[in-house]
Amino acid sequence: MHDPFSHSMIKLLDDSKICIDSSSPTSNCDTDHSTHSDLSSNNETMESVDLENGPSFGHQDDVSITWENLAVTVSNRKHGFRSILQGLTGYAQPGEVLAIMGPSGCGKTTLLDALAGRLDSSTKHTGEVLINGRKQPLAYGTSAYVTQDDVITWTLTVREAVFYSAQLQLPSSMSSSKKKERAETTIKEMGLQDVMDTRIGGWGNKGLSGGQKRRVSICMEVLTRPKLLFLDEPTSGLDSAASYYVMKRMIDLARQDRMTIIASIHQPSSQVFQLFHNLCLLSSGRTVYFGRSDRAYKFFESNGFPCPSHQNPSDHYLHTINTDFDEDMDQVFHANKTTEEAISFLVRSYKSSHTCQQIQRHVAEICSLDREELKKGSQANFISQCLILTRRSFVNMYRDLGYYWLRLAIYIALCSGLGSARGSLLMFTASFLTIMAIGGFPSFVEDMKVFQRERLNGHYRPAAFVVSNTISSAPFLLAISLIPGAITYSLVGLQQGCAHFIFFASTLLACMMLVETLMLIVASIMPNFLMGLITGAGIQGLMILSGGFFRLPHDLPLVFWRYPLYYIAFHRYAYQGLFKNEFEGLTFPAAQVLQGGGAAYIKGEEILRNIWQVEMGYSKWMDLAMLFAMVAFYRLMLLIVLGTVEKFKPPC
Numbered sequence: 001m002h003d004p005f006s007h008s009m010i011k012l013l014d015d016s017k018i019c020i021d022s023s024s025p026t027s028n029c030d031t032d033h034s035t036h037s038d039l040s041s042n043n044e045t046m047e048s049v050d051l052e053n054g055p056s057f058g059h060q061d062d063v064s065i066t067w068e069n070l071a072v073t074v075s076n077r078k079h080g081f082r083s084i085l086q087g088l089t090g091y092a093q094p095g096e097v098l099a100i101m102g103p104s105g106c107g108k109t110t111l112l113d114a115l116a117g118r119l120d121s122s123t124k125h126t127g128e129v130l131i132n133g134r135k136q137p138l139a140y141g142t143s144a145y146v147t148q149d150d151v152i153t154w155t156l157t158v159r160e161a162v163f164y165s166a167q168l169q170l171p172s173s174m175s176s177s178k179k180k181e182r183a184e185t186t187i188k189e190m191g192l193q194d195v196m197d198t199r200i201g202g203w204g205n206k207g208l209s210g211g212q213k214r215r216v217s218i219c220m221e222v223l224t225r226p227k228l229l230f231l232d233e234p235t236s237g238l239d240s241a242a243s244y245y246v247m248k249r250m251i252d253l254a255r256q257d258r259m260t261i262i263a264s265i266h267q268p269s270s271q272v273f274q275l276f277h278n279l280c281l282l283s284s285g286r287t288v289y290f291g292r293s294d295r296a297y298k299f300f301e302s303n304g305f306p307c308p309s310h311q312n313p314s315d316h317y318l319h320t321i322n323t324d325f326d327e328d329m330d331q332v333f334h335a336n337k338t339t340e341e342a343i344s345f346l347v348r349s350y351k352s353s354h355t356c357q358q359i360q361r362h363v364a365e366i367c368s369l370d371r372e373e374l375k376k377g378s379q380a381n382f383i384s385q386c387l388i389l390t391r392r393s394f395v396n397m398y399r400d401l402g403y404y405w406l407r408l409a410i411y412i413a414l415c416s417g418l419g420s421a422r423g424s425l426l427m428f429t430a431s432f433l434t435i436m437a438i439g440g441f442p443s444f445v446e447d448m449k450v451f452q453r454e455r456l457n458g459h460y461r462p463a464a465f466v467v468s469n470t471i472s473s474a475p476f477l478l479a480i481s482l483i484p485g486a487i488t489y490s491l492v493g494l495q496q497g498c499a500h501f502i503f504f505a506s507t508l509l510a511c512m513m514l515v516e517t518l519m520l521i522v523a524s525i526m527p528n529f530l531m532g533l534i535t536g537a538g539i540q541g542l543m544i545l546s547g548g549f550f551r552l553p554h555d556l557p558l559v560f561w562r563y564p565l566y567y568i569a570f571h572r573y574a575y576q577g578l579f580k581n582e583f584e585g586l587t588f589p590a591a592q593v594l595q596g597g598g599a600a601y602i603k604g605e606e607i608l609r610n611i612w613q614v615e616m617g618y619s620k621w622m623d624l625a626m627l628f629a630m631v632a633f634y635r636l637m638l639l640i641v642l643g644t645v646e647k648f649k650p651p652c
């Protein structure tokens, strides 16, 4: 088969062979002879393999990505538009690892986000990003992204976290034992065998180290062997040996499974640097160099910035183009130029170089390949997703003391001490116990972060998350409604009868479910924890005030408080249902209720109508039905909000 790439690739690789022979960094920057000779031979072996076999482009399921004149700007109220990336062109292809390097803030993450189609809505981009020469979305199973932050359910052990992830991502047709085997092999490949049964940890519960968490995040995304893998600083927090082995594993994966890997990286050791096939060196969003990583040395040397002996070449490149500490810079890096001048010179020199033209030709050749559109990979079906997520969520809720247990303890303590006028007591039970859901907000936020990360990588559908969260939280909410509820009920001596208690506990359960859903919605919308906490508490405070207790329904100001808040606030249905449950069918001594003479006794219904201004046109069961209908509506809202936020909120 005629392969349009073979020719250009051999030319490119031919060039790199020349580089290795004549100006390999190892020959000039030899800090450690034994290591370097090993690496040098490694590199040559790698190149000779490439030269003989060359990455073939014949596989139909291969994924190459190209970008041409890619520019990203962000709008800023004060300064208008700010450019983050400017006219970048490059490619990444199967079997290879592309390293994106540059000083902090140069645009590495933005480039990864732009390629992965994850730029947030505040940015604008121009230029073309093509997958196999086509403009197409990255379907599930074809790509995965390991972000800089390690967002993992912290109560799980490494084995559990990776296995749950394998169950979610790998197809239902694969047996559970095979999934388990894949999970454990991947854990071992990442050097995590000694901490397999250690909890991830967080929240003051020290579990894994930062570097170990990094490796767990990588494990979870390479399980499916995605054809295109984005890694944002995969080696941050790792020691040099661990960095080497992790990156070596990535190279092996790229070769064995024909994966296309793009990794942003900060400060690779010379050993790690030599593992990369291609290098994209950025400074302030501009390309300083793009091409074979081992040829960068020659590029810098021929432009008057030779790498001093005994220096790691990647350190040299980064020192040369770092503008952050201009005043402290040693002039030796810049050949008597300022850093800005040096960078502009290198950028211009690269643009007019033969390498740049070759890259553009190569990009055009990849784009001319006629490949089918990417197909969505198979994964666990919807029912399996719901079951796995429910199990994982239940384990998390059970192990996280702050999720429910702490609240349950406080509710029990509070309810044991309750005793007051009936109306106030009922209001207090329905309002205070629900507002305490704020105590679980930190855990909701963590849950939402995990959800957002997993959703961006397409692990499951939002509906599976909503269903599993509803099911897994139900037993805890039931316990919270029943135990403190029963204590209050019996200690205070509320109206006797099984049906009355069931109504009381069901109302509390519905309120708890409503507040939980409200807080999940808030956690998914608000950009940070503190703002979420304030918003959640604020909304609940407003609803309590308009529920018809602190100001009776007829006294509520019409604008806002009565229309619409009184009708939206679930507290109204909770208070009125609980009042009816307590007062209907009883009579009370009139002296307790009314001043002066008149009848000796007053009916509960009259108290409801005349004192609490309760709407008596329908039964208490209608109030309860309204509450459960609101639970269904709020859950639906959660689903819609999750889907909408996904489109607009920047990735975590």
Ligand SMILES: Nc1ncnc2c1ncn2[C@@H]1O[C@H](COP(=O)(O)OP(=O)(O)OP(=O)(O)O)[C@@H](O)[C@H]1O
Residues within 6 Å of the ligand: 074, 084, 102, 103, 104, 105, 106, 107, 108, 109, 110, 111, 120, 122, 123
């Ligand atoms: N959505 C955005 N709004 C405003 N500024 C942004 C946005 N995204 C990126 N930036 C800015 O663009 C620049 C590049 O950011 P980016 O995160 O891509 O850099 P980086 O090279 O990955 O940095 P680091 O190595 O420190 O992670 C930074 O100055 C950043 O503040």
